[in-house]
Amino acid sequence: MEINHYISSWLFTLILALAPLFLLLKLKQKCVSTKHKLPPGQMGIPWLGETMDFYRAQQANRLFEDFVQPRMGRHGKIFKTRLMGSPTVIVSGAEANRFFLSSEFKLVISSWPSSSVQLMGKNSIMQKHGEQHRHIHGLVASSLGSASAGSLVPKLSKLVQRHLDAHWSGQERINLYHFTKNLTFHVVFECLLGIDVEPGMPEIFERILEGVFMPAVNVPGTKFSRAMRARKEIESLFVRVVRKKKEELERENSVGGGGGNKEGEAVLLPRYVAAMLRGEMSEEEVIDNMVLMVFGAQDTTSFAIAMTFRMLAQHPHCYQLLLKEHMDFKSRKRGGEDINGEDIKKMSYTWKVARETLRLFPPIFGSFREAIVDIDYEGFTIPKGWKVLWTTYGTHLDPEHFPDPTRFDPDRFDEAMPPYMYMPFGGGPRVCAGSQLARMNILVLLHHVATRYDWSLIHPNEPVTSNPLPYPVHGMPIRISPKRRSID
Numbered sequence: 001m002e003i004n005h006y007i008s009s010w011l012f013t014l015i016l017a018l019a020p021l022f023l024l025l026k027l028k029q030k031c032v033s034t035k036h037k038l039p040p041g042q043m044g045i046p047w048l049g050e051t052m053d054f055y056r057a058q059q060a061n062r063l064f065e066d067f068v069q070p071r072m073g074r075h076g077k078i079f080k081t082r083l084m085g086s087p088t089v090i091v092s093g094a095e096a097n098r099f100f101l102s103s104e105f106k107l108v109i110s111s112w113p114s115s116s117v118q119l120m121g122k123n124s125i126m127q128k129h130g131e132q133h134r135h136i137h138g139l140v141a142s143s144l145g146s147a148s149a150g151s152l153v154p155k156l157s158k159l160v161q162r163h164l165d166a167h168w169s170g171q172e173r174i175n176l177y178h179f180t181k182n183l184t185f186h187v188v189f190e191c192l193l194g195i196d197v198e199p200g201m202p203e204i205f206e207r208i209l210e211g212v213f214m215p216a217v218n219v220p221g222t223k224f225s226r227a228m229r230a231r232k233e234i235e236s237l238f239v240r241v242v243r244k245k246k247e248e249l250e251r252e253n254s255v256g257g258g259g260g261n262k263e264g265e266a267v268l269l270p271r272y273v274a275a276m277l278r279g280e281m282s283e284e285e286v287i288d289n290m291v292l293m294v295f296g297a298q299d300t301t302s303f304a305i306a307m308t309f310r311m312l313a314q315h316p317h318c319y320q321l322l323l324k325e326h327m328d329f330k331s332r333k334r335g336g337e338d339i340n341g342e343d344i345k346k347m348s349y350t351w352k353v354a355r356e357t358l359r360l361f362p363p364i365f366g367s368f369r370e371a372i373v374d375i376d377y378e379g380f381t382i383p384k385g386w387k388v389l390w391t392t393y394g395t396h397l398d399p400e401h402f403p404d405p406t407r408f409d410p411d412r413f414d415e416a417m418p419p420y421m422y423m424p425f426g427g428g429p430r431v432c433a434g435s436q437l438a439r440m441n442i443l444v445l446l447h448h449v450a451t452r453y454d455w456s457l458i459h460p461n462e463p464v465t466s467n468p469l470p471y472p473v474h475g476m477p478i479r480i481s482p483k484r485r486s487i488d
Contacts, residue, residue, distance in 0.1 A: 036374070036381035039089055041071065041079035049082020061466045063365050064393035068092065077394070078378055084113075088368075088387040091377075092394030094401065097420040099377060100369055100388055101428030105130050108369035110430060111387055115216040115224055119208055119231055120295065121288025125433075133429065136289060139275060140433035143192070143268045144440075150341035152267055153440060155191055157338050159183075160444050164452065168480060173458070176309060176476040180302040180445070187441055188297050193290060194266030195241055204230045205294060212295075213468050231291070238287045245273045253277070268293070293434065299469045300363035301438045304424075305445060306476040307361040307464075308354050311408050313457045318353055318410060325349045326450040339447060347443050352410035354442050358424035359396045360408065363469060366391035367426065392423045455480045 044050040050067075057066035068090060071079050077092045091100065100108055109129055112120075120126055125136045144152070163183050168174060185202050189195045211227025218225050249270070272289065275281040312319040329343055368387050375382040382388060397405045401421050402412065425432035432438075449455065458477040464470050 036383055037379065039078045039080045039380045039382070040075040041081050043080065043082045043087065047082075047085050049085075049088075051083050051085075054081075054083055058365075058466050058468060061464045061470050063466075064391060064397065068391060068393070078380060083387070083389075086387045087383075088389055089382050090389045090391070092391055093398070094395050094418065094420045096377075097390055097395065097423060097427055100390055101420065101426070101430070104369070104429045105133075107371065107373060107375050108388060109372055111368040111370040113213060113216070115214050115227075116212050118216060119212050119224075119227055120292045121284075123282065123285040124288035124292040126292060135275075135280060136285070137429070137433050139271050140268065140289075140293070141436075143271055144434060144436040152191060153341045153344055153444065154338055156187060156440055157444050157448070159186060159190060160448050164448055168453065172479060172481070174478055174480055176478050177302055177306045177472055178475050180305045181298055183445070184298045184301045184441060185294065187437070188294050190266070192266055192268040192293065192437070193241070194245075194269050195237075201234075204233055205298075208234070208291075209295065209299075234291060235287060238290050239283070241269070242273060242276075242283060242286050242290075245269055246276065249273055249277060296432070297434055297437060297441075299471070301441050303361070303363045303470055303472075304354065304358055304438065305442055306472055308357045308442065308446070309455075309476065309478065310457065310460075310462070310472075311357045311360070312353065313460060315408055318408070322350050322353055322446070323450050326447050329447065330451045339444070344440060344443055347447070349410065350443055350446055351439065352413040354439070354446075355413050355422070355424075356408060356410040359402070359412075359422060360406070361464070361470070362392040362396060362424040364392065364424070364426070365466075366394075367430075395421045395423060452483055453480045454483055 042050065054063070054067055057063045060066065071081070071090070072092060077096065078089060080087065080089050082088060091097075104110070110126060112126060117127060125133060125140075128136060160183065163179075163186065167179060167182075182202060185205070186197050189197050189201075207230035208227045211222075211224040214222070214224045214227070216224055218228055269290070272281060272286045276283060276286055312322065325347060329339060329347075333339075366389055368389050371382050371384050371386050371388060374384050375388075395401055399405050420427055425435040425438075455478045458479060459472075459474055462472045462474050462476060465473050
């Protein structure tokens with residue numbers, strides 16, 4: 001009784017304390033509404049707005065179905081709400097994607113929580129705008145583009161085979177999602193950064209990830225504080241690696257031996273450090289972008305691979321076509337010859353399967369932008385300082401663009417996709433610079449698993465949750481056995 005009385009008294013006091021703030025926000029909203037024609041929608045309760053509904057839908061990995069679609073049904077493809085204290089406009093559709101994502105740096109800028117900025121790095125590409133952003137984005141894209149694939153694919157293939165030998169040989173059951181997270185971690189460290197993964201490193205990064213969307217309260221005992229300590233550990237390691245690479249490049253330059261990547265060398269770190277020597281990047285920028293690269297690749301690629309296996313298990317005809325493609329590649333190789341960059345370009349059906357999986361299960365729901373000026377769009381005004389959220393599902397599940405949108409059909413991708421309709425890697429200036437790495441990772445792993453193992457899902461309809469990125473709740477366990485037959 002005393003506890004109930006205490007809670008009731010506390011809630012009554014809280015309501016009284018918030019009442020003036022609620023009235024102030026209502027008056028302010030009314031002033032804004034008379035000044036601008038705002039999009040339709042509900043702002044919810046003061047500060048929180050509709051945040052709790054948003055989080056509940058996110059946790060169930062049904063943000064579009066349970067949060068966005070019902071409001072679209074009431075208000076249309078542009079509506080307002082309030083999320084995490086910020087007035088927010090949610091937009092859907094290819095034209096909205098084109099308008100807002102191509103207006104980066106002119107009408108909107110990328111918007112991230114303070115905790116994400118501090119843990120990923122205030123000097124990383126996520127916080128860069130204009131020419132600074134274009135320069136760093138170009139370094140990553142050129143390191144992972146088709147010209148670099150020839151040198152990266154063989155190294156990536158050897159790494160995948162090494163991990164399969166170490167973790168799959170002699171086993172009957174594998175946790176696929178956790179395996180691919182560990183594999184992708186090694187890919188980024190070894191292939192891109194040239195750093196050997198030491199025991200405990202993945203766990204340190206997991207501690208950082210735990211704090212990325214927590215309140216930025218650096219008080220001992222909080223997840224954010226724990227994450228910041230883990231961030232300092234990784235930062236110390238990266239400082240040593242960057243300074244060592246800087247000394248190597250300075251020595252090479254002094255004797256005229258600089259320029260270009262050596263055979264088997266990491267493809268990204270030397271470019272970062274060379275830019276640092278030219279005065280185009282600071283040491284802090286190099287380190288923050290190294291941290292961001294690990295996080296940008298790991299969970300997204302792992303989820304994409306896990307869901308590709310799920311779709312192949314649920315659609316055996318598609319799997320047979322994919323398997324034949326890879327057995328054909330294998331039959332053309334002589335005496336242990338490995339796949340190369342040219343082979344990757346020819347894995348057309350496998351990439352269609354992966355693309356259709358990414359349409360149905362995009363690793364990112366969308367992303368936030370912040371209006372840096374008053375924006376007129378579709379007859380409405382989005383005031384300066386408001387957030388804008390675009391969604392991948394807004395086009396991926398639109399029957400106008402993808403007939404029977406929930407059906408798995410890799411052959412959709414026989415035709416070229418118009419811009420801003422298919423968005424698993426974002427779009428505009430901030431399109432994911434690591435998308436080619438994800439593509440190579442998916443195709444190389446599928447090749448070696450398909451040609452070496454038979455497998456089946458233990459939970460064919462395993463639920464997916466999100467925190468904040470999606471993942472299969474059981475880790476996508478699969479039964480495996482060495483390949484028993486070949487395909488005619």
